Amino acid sequence: xxxxxxxxxxxxxxxxxxxxxxxxxxxxxxxxxxxxxxxxxxxxxxxxxxxxxxxxxxxxxxxxxxxxxxxxxxxxxxxxxxxxxxxxxxxxxxxxxxxxxxxxxxxxxxxxxxxxxxxxxxxxxxxxxxxxxxxxxxxxxxxxxxxx
Amino acid sequence: xxxxxxxxxxxxxxxxxxxxxxxxxxxxxxxxxxxxxxxxxxxxxxxxxxxxxxxxxxxxxxxxxxxxxxxxxxxxxxxxxxxxxxxxxxxxxxxxxxxxxxxxxxxxxxxxxxxxxxxxxxxxxxxxxxxxxxxxxxxxxxxxxxxxxxxxxxxxxxxxxxxxxxxxxxxxxxxxxxxxxxxxxxxxxxxxxxxxxxxxxxxxxxxxxxxxxxxxxxxxxxxxxxxxxxxxxxxxxxxxxxxxxxxxxxxxxxxxxxxxxxxxxxxxxxxxxxxxxxxxxxxxxxxxxxxxxxxxxxxxxxxxxxxxxxxxxxxxxxxxxxxxxxxxxxxxxxxxxxxxxxxxxxxxxxxxxxxxxxxxxxxxxxxxxxxxxxxxxxxxxxxxxxxxxxxxxxxxxxxxxxxxxxxxxxxxxxxxxxxxx
Numbered sequence: 001x002x003x004x005x006x007x008x009x010x011x012x013x014x015x016x017x018x019x020x021x022x023x024x025x026x027x028x029x030x031x032x033x034x035x036x037x038x039x040x041x042x043x044x045x046x047x048x049x050x051x052x053x054x055x056x057x058x059x060x061x062x063x064x065x066x067x068x069x070x071x072x073x074x075x076x077x078x079x080x081x082x083x084x085x086x087x088x089x090x091x092x093x094x095x096x097x098x099x100x101x102x103x104x105x106x107x108x109x110x111x112x113x114x115x116x117x118x119x120x121x122x123x124x125x126x127x128x129x130x131x132x133x134x135x136x137x138x139x140x141x142x143x144x145x146x147x148x
Numbered sequence: 149x150x151x152x153x154x155x156x157x158x159x160x161x162x163x164x165x166x167x168x169x170x171x172x173x174x175x176x177x178x179x180x181x182x183x184x185x186x187x188x189x190x191x192x193x194x195x196x197x198x199x200x201x202x203x204x205x206x207x208x209x210x211x212x213x214x215x216x217x218x219x220x221x222x223x224x225x226x227x228x229x230x231x232x233x234x235x236x237x238x239x240x241x242x243x244x245x246x247x248x249x250x251x252x253x254x255x256x257x258x259x260x261x262x263x264x265x266x267x268x269x270x271x272x273x274x275x276x277x278x279x280x281x282x283x284x285x286x287x288x289x290x291x292x293x294x295x296x297x298x299x300x301x302x303x304x305x306x307x308x309x310x311x312x313x314x315x316x317x318x319x320x321x322x323x324x325x326x327x328x329x330x331x332x333x334x335x336x337x338x339x340x341x342x343x344x345x346x347x348x349x350x351x352x353x354x355x356x357x358x359x360x361x362x363x364x365x366x367x368x369x370x371x372x373x374x375x376x377x378x379x380x381x382x383x384x385x386x387x388x389x390x391x392x393x394x395x396x397x398x399x400x401x402x403x404x405x406x407x408x409x410x411x412x413x414x415x416x417x418x419x420x421x422x423x424x425x426x427x428x429x430x431x432x433x434x435x436x437x438x439x440x441x442x443x444x445x446x447x448x449x450x451x452x453x454x455x456x457x458x459x460x461x462x463x464x465x466x467x468x469x470x471x472x473x474x475x476x477x478x479x480x481x482x483x484x485x486x487x488x489x490x491x492x493x494x495x496x497x498x499x500x501x502x503x504x505x506x507x508x509x510x511x512x513x514x515x516x517x518x519x520x521x522x523x524x525x526x527x528x529x530x531x532x533x534x535x536x537x538x539x540x541x542x543x544x545x546x547x548x549x550x551x552x553x554x555x556x557x558x559x560x561x562x563x564x565x566x567x568x569x
Contacts, residue, residue, distance in 0.1 A: 004296060004408050007327040011567040020330035027529035031502075034495035064493045071497060074170060079177045086181060086352045104286040105369040113372060114281050125284050129255055131265040132278055138270070138379055138557065 037064075116140055154483055160464055165494060167461050168535045172505045178349025183512050187403060194404045194516065197230060197300045198307040204287060205233035206302055206365075209279030211272050212238055212293030213562070216245040218410070219293050223254055223261060226291075231302040236261045238293070239279045242269035247293075271559040272361075273377035273384040280371060288366045291407060294565060295322070295362050298406035305365035308400045316370035316397025317389070319347065319356065320363035320405030323517065326566025329413045330526060337527030340520065341509035342534055347401045348512075355451045356399050357429070361385035363407035370397045379557050381435075383428025390432045393448055394439060406516060410565035417563035422537060424560060426545035427552075429455060434549060462542035469539075502531040 009017070032039070107125075111118040120143070124130060129146040190196065208226050212219050219238070226236050238261060240248045251263045264282050266275060276290055287309055291297050301320060308318045324339055326332045350356040361384065371377075374391045381387040389399060412418045433455060439445055440452050471484055506528060510521050 004325060005327060006325050006566065006568060007332075008567065008569055009328050011328050011569065016329055024330060024526060027533070030532075031499055031529050034499035036495065037493055038496050064496075067493050068497065071169075075173045075177075078170065078174055082174065082177055082349075082353060083181055085354075086185075089354070103369075105372045109372055110281060110368075113375065114277075116281075121281070124282055127262070127282075129252065129263045129265075130282070131267055133267040134270060134274070138274065 175345045175349045178352040179345040182348035197303040203232045205285045206287045207283030207285040208289045210238045211275035213241040214243045214245045215293035225296040229302045239264045239275040241275040271557040277376045292362045296408040301405040304404040314398045316392040317399045318365040319359035321403045322362045322409045328567040332413045333526040337523045340513040358386040358389045386428040412563045413566040420563045422541045426541035430549035462539045465539045
């Protein structure tokens with residue numbers, strides 16, 4: 001039996017190996033690109049004068065605080081609604097099972113559903129191996145029960 | 149008029165950014181709450197199988213279509229289930245390879261195994277229905293013919309049926325086996341950061357979008373009430389999930405019911421699989437969407453709305469992409485100018501969100517797999533790629549679902565199953 005986890009990078013073709021490394025690299029680059037403003041912030045910090053000019057005098061940081069503030073408020077509201085709903089359900093249904101367990105389905109009902117005879121169905125339930133033939137409409141045409 | 153249009157565009161741009169951004173947080177909040185409430189604590193560890201008040205017999209159904217290479221291993225794992233009473237029913241769905249012969253030979257030396265051959269290939273939904281018909285028991289566990297079920301899974305799944313009379317299905321926790329390529333590795337992360345997280349969050353708000361087609365348990369009386377699996381859909385799992393929940397049956401997620409699965413490791417394989425998933429979702433929306441306008445179905449509104457908005461989002465994204473490309477080719481009126489693609493602070497928060505979402509999901513998942521944190525390096529950008537993939541598959545799948553010719557049976561070939569030694 002093989003190991004459950006199959007991690008064998010050598011099974012890749014050379015092309016796959018290069019292509020996937022390239023993709024990962026491109027996406028990392030993209031990810032860094034998303035961080036451009038932060039990178040510039042650090043760059044500004046290194047040249048304090050410029051930073052002071054852009055962020056403090058021209059109030060560049062305000063945009064960031066405003067943005068994050070609104071996000072935080074929205075996320076908090078979402079969390080409150082979702083958790084409130086979960087809490088309400090827990091409170092309302094905890095330990096109260098109003099419904100009784102279903103008794104289990106009757107073979108006669110199943111036979112009716114699939115348009116077969118219940119006696120036959122019982123025989124199939126005992127069979128070890130069988131073959132089912134369907135007609136064009138997808139209904140059961142014939143069932144062969146194989147000898148054990 | 150132009151003003152109105154400009155306003156519309158600005159709302160559209162905001163929607164494009166805010167929807168995936170806030171959904172990521174919604175999933176994180178839901179998943180963390182789920183984790184704290186239903187997963188944390190030693191009693192919820194996989195190996196601490198729950199003590200059940202009774203152990204009603206279970207039928208494990210394995211539909212197999214050309215699974216010659218995998219089915220023996222699959223059955224072997226099933227035989228080792230730590231559960232007192234169960235039978236295994238392998239349904240050979242008219243395979244053209246040696247699956248039938250392998251199953252017959254296995255049946256001879258495996259007392260628990262019964263084999264059903266379908267004379268012609270009928271599709272997975274029919275194979276499952278035939279398995280249910282032939283099974284002796286009220287409780288079914290359905291797993292794919294190339295998946296390996298963890299030995300404790302049956303007990304974990306059964307614990308839900310025994311606790312909740314209205315539980316119609318329990319979906320397990322699929323874990324990716326094939327990790328040789330980048331595509332394999334990112335799917336490991338995807339199943340934890342996207343699939344697992346969304347399932348947990350959906351359990352919190354009440355209804356799930358789909359049970360997992362690879363591993364799920366069902367109550368037969370629930371299936372009987374809804375008429376078993378629909379034969380004419382490309383994803384029988386999405387369809388049956390909606391059908392059960394529309395009929396007020398509950399679906400639970402059991403993260404301890406582990407099932408090891410093979411996933412595609414080529415782009416074309418992945419694309420085919422995802423396109424089929426997207427088409428199946430759209431089919432469910434078309435089929436059950438009308439019934440949503442009823443107060444009694446209100447618990448399905450959340451999941452229905454979530455899916456509907458995701459389709460709108462995919463199309464909006466595609467529209468903006470088209471405009472963006474167009475402006476490189478010919479001059480566009482001022483109003484269609486897209487604001488700079490340089491990310492600004494939005495990019496910082498979006499990038500951070502991706503990182504956080506991933507970290508949260510891997511922390512939750514490290515419970516089920518030690519060392520899973522290593523995929524962080526490969527996966528860190530995946531939440532973004534996920535949204536991109538959903539744009540493409542949705543845009544293609546919606547017309548496919550709407551204009552689908554009505555065939556009697558949904559049949560498909562499994563895409564590639566990753567690199568195997």
